[in-house]
Amino acid sequence: MVKGGSIMKRRVCYLLAVALLGAVSISTATSTYAYPGGEWKRNNVGWWWEDANQSYPRSQWRLIDHKWYYFHSSGYMAHDQWIGGKYYVSEDGDMYVNRVTPDGYMVDGSGKWISNYYDKNLHKRFSTPELHAELVRDKGNYYECLVNIDGMYNGYDIDDTYRSIVRLSKKAKVHWDEKNGKGEKLVSLNDYMKRHSNVRMIDPKVDKNGYIISFSDVNAS
Secondary structure (H helix, E strand, C coil): CHHHHHHHHHHHHHHHHHHHHHHHHHHHHHHHCCCCCCEEEECCCCEEEECCCCCCCCCEEEEECCEEEEECCCCCECCCEEECCCEEECCCCEECCCCECCCCCEECCCCEECCCCCCCCHHHHEEEEEEEEEEEEECCCEEEEEEEEEEEECCEEEEEEEEEEEEEEEEEEEEEECCCCCCEEEEEHHHHHHHCCCCEEEEEEECCCCCEEEEEECCCC
């Protein structure tokens, strides 16, 4: 009886260990895919997420299918806006990560806004880039520009699909040709911007701080 009891105890301990390991495995698995029992729903107001128990998140973030979403106190999904002044959610509601937001700010790998960010090394990654300013902000002694970039990047031709933020010194000089190849001249940035509303920076040069100090705009219109 003692021997049998010992065997039974060992068997019970083994089953408990297996059960515990199973519980840990299940916990780990579900943490990688949040709230698998729910579903997206929509009405004429917007989208929301409904859990399997028919409850839904309010005033909180949720990780759904490996993407973060924020839900207002009403339960509806947030979209096209900043949350708490630090995180931006897209038109589809998922949080921006390692991207420039539509209003011209950079967020990092965790989705958090990077204060005072600008691209200091763009000229090192692109071969003779062409920058098209989508947004220009006056910052005192420089302009902060949200730009779309054309150019060669690691051997590939990037056609206006890469966006970044650069700083343009107000002391910058511009090689500007306003007469289709017949009248190139060196002008101040101030003169250039007075006469040309669309800022296009071809092959920009930067100073030691990464500020653009000169560029060309040949055949400008």
